[in-house]
Amino acid sequence: MSSITLIALPPRGLGSGVKAPSAALGHIVPTLTKDNIKAVCYDMNIDIFEDKGAEWYERALTWGETFGEVESEIEPEFIEYLKSYITEIKTEWVGISVFSVNSEYIVPIVCKHIRNLSNAKIVAGGYGCNPKIGPKWKQEGLIDHYILGEGEGSLNSLILGEKHNSIDGIERHEVENLDELPIPDYSLFVRGNNKKRDFTITASRGCVRKCTFCNVPNIFPKFRWKKGEKIAEEMIDIIHKYNPDNILFSDSLINGNMKEFRKWTRLMTEYYDKNPDVRIVPWAAQFICRNSNAMSKEDFDYIKRSGCFNLQIGIESGSESVREHMGKKFNDKDMYYTLGELAERNIDVVLLMIVGYPTETEQDHEDTVTFLENVNDWFGHKSKFIVNLNVMKLLSNTHIIHQAELYKWNKKQTDFISVLGTDWIDRKDRFFELYELIELSKNLIQAHPNPEKYKMLKKYDRVV
Ligand code: B12
Numbered sequence: 270m271s272s273i274t275l276i277a278l279p280p281r282g283l284g285s286g287v288k289a290p291s292a293a294l295g296h297i298v299p300t301l302t303k304d305n306i307k308a309v310c311y312d313m314n315i316d317i318f319e320d321k322g323a324e325w326y327e328r329a330l331t332w333g334e335t336f337g338e339v340e341s342e343i344e345p346e347f348i349e350y351l352k353s354y355i356t357e358i359k360t361e362w363v364g365i366s367v368f369s370v371n372s373e374y375i376v377p378i379v380c381k382h383i384r385n386l387s388n389a390k391i392v393a394g395g396y397g398c399n400p401k402i403g404p405k406w407k408q409e410g411l412i413d414h415y416i417l418g419e420g421e422g423s424l425n426s427l428i429l430g431e432k433h434n435s436i437d438g439i440e441r442h443e444v445e446n447l448d449e450l451p452i453p454d455y456s457l458f459v460r461g462n463n464k465k466r467d468f469t470i471t472a473s474r475g476c477v478r479k480c481t482f483c484n485v486p487n488i489f490p491k492f493r494w495k496k497g498e499k500i501a502e503e504m505i506d507i508i509h510k511y512n513p514d515n516i517l518f519s520d521s522l523i524n525g526n527m528k529e530f531r532k533w534t535r536l537m538t539e540y541y542d543k544n545p546d547v548r549i550v551p552w553a554a555q556f557i558c559r560n561s562n563a564m565s566k567e568d569f570d571y572i573k574r575s576g577c578f579n580l581q582i583g584i585e586s587g588s589e590s591v592r593e594h595m596g597k598k599f600n601d602k603d604m605y606y607t608l609g610e611l612a613e614r615n616i617d618v619v620l621l622m623i624v625g626y627p628t629e630t631e632q633d634h635e636d637t638v639t640f641l642e643n644v645n646d647w648f649g650h651k652s653k654f655i656v657n658l659n660v661m662k663l664l665s666n667t668h669i670i671h672q673a674e675l676y677k678w679n680k681k682q683t684d685f686i687s688v689l690g691t692d693w694i695d696r697k698d699r700f701f702e703l704y705e706l707i708e709l710s711k712n713l714i715q716a717h718p719n720p721e722k723y724k725m726l727k728k729y730d731r732v733v
């Protein structure tokens with residue numbers, strides 16, 4: 270029987286990053302078991318957090334994120350920890366799950382440790398493994414193979430010796446029909462990470478929007494979704510198996526496909542109504558504002574009754590014109606309608622905000638200030654509003670970076686000069702705007718940036 274040890278690398282971040290076991294492993298495992306491939310799983314995030322505590326985890330996070338430049342004294346301690354954490358490899362394969370670019374620094378350290386322990390073949394995958402870094406790791410002998418895109422099916426092919434375009438190539442694998450995927454399995458973590466936790470469900474992959482600043486349309490070119498019945502089935506399965514604290518959706522937008530969203534929120538409401546002994550498990554997800562024709566008040570009732578407690582909404586800016594340029598496709602009226610309906614039902618909202626979008630004028634910035642200063646009063650203090658402020662960054666695989674005729678930027682991608690906005694929106698100004706917003710939104714709960722970490726990263730001149 271073929272076998273693989275799957276390791277989810279840090280850092281994934283505090284909060285859900287250390288509370289919910291790796292969704293990647295949870296999703297890949299049952300497809301492997303279906304092919305009779307035995308899997309053993311490690312989630313380094315949860316385990317480090319439990320073994321070393323929150324403060325150490327956060328310092329290690331900064332060490333990884335800054336590629337060893339800040340908190341560098343953590344490195345020997347991390348290596349020591351790794352030696353006591355993974356002491357033997359009994360499988361013929363090791364799969365490392367590289368959650369994001371921020372895990373790049375950890376990959377060589379973990380791979381060298383595995384090479385010292387065994388002759389297992391190593392394969393890397395996950396969003397932190399891209400067409401540039403995968404071949405580099407392979408060439409350096411750190412890994413034997415890399416797989417781009419989704420691991421369901423592609424990893425089976427590698428282990429079973431079958432050809433697959435996503436192995437050691439440039440093509441990303443995307444599962445065509447999400448309804449054919451087995452129910453996620455979180456039972457194979459060596460440290461029993463399946464107890465008293467949050468669990469992730471993926472109801473769709475990709476996105477129905479194509480916002481100019483976002484890399485999702487490029488990462489997942491095709492929007493794919495599961496049927497409402499399948500989503501409800503997965504939720505009920507997770508509730509019965511693990512009695513989770515919360516269910517988290519990994520979707521870009523949980524209400525991307527309204528038809529299926531409506532279906533599963535109704536099915537879950539009916540399920541709870543019919544089974545009054547079952548605890549209603551709170552769920553959270555990313556969400557988009559829609560108008561009242563697309564989402565009725567009844568839809569909001571089912572959102573609440575199916576257990577929703579928190580929605581993260583990419584409001585991005587208080588200015589309608591900035592949002593329009595971004596391609597968010599909702600106006601102020603839709604936004605007030607959505608936030609109002611959520612407030613009526615006491616559902617908490619994380620406001621994801623971008624500071625210094627290239628077309629942002631001073632007036633646009635003022636609109637954001639007004640929004641953040643008043644949002645609690647406007648909606649009667651019924652929902653908790655949590656603000657997540659980020660400085661605009663130009664990501665490489667986005668629509669906006671290709672609009673060279675509109676924007677000029679210097680060699681540092683994070684510095685750009687807008688010819689559409691007021692005068693300049695350079696890096697310093699954007700930071701100034703960020704500080705101002707942090708100050709002015711003190712009436713709100715601040716999710717990001719964490720002031721202490723922000724100081725550290727500022728020192729390093731790197732912005733998250
Ligand atoms: C939920 C989420 C989070 C949660 C994670 C909670 C948790 N417990 O896992 C939180 C909020 C903590 C988080 C944090 C961050 N995130 Co995030 N996150 C997501 C999100 C929305 C879903 C991830 C998920 O669960 N997907 C579902 C699972 C099933 O998919 P998966 O993990 O990608 O795994 C699949 C494949 O990647 C592959 N795969 C994975 N591992 C392996 C291993 C092998 C061997 C193989 C073959 C295949 C394989 O197969 C899996 C199954 O299909 C994605 C966007 C998205 N929609 O996917 C962004 C995303 C992964 N995050 C991203 C980023 C950048 C971050 C942060 C760095 C943000 C930041 N600046 O702080 C941090 C990371 C921590 C840090 N500070 O360093 C980027 C990564 C891009 C990149 N190229 O690196 C994404 C893609 C968002 C984006 N559009 O840019 N995130």
Ligand code: SF4
Nearest residue numbers: 476478480483485521
């Ligand atoms: S910002 Fe959100 S809504 Fe827009 S494309 Fe990205 S994931 Fe979709």
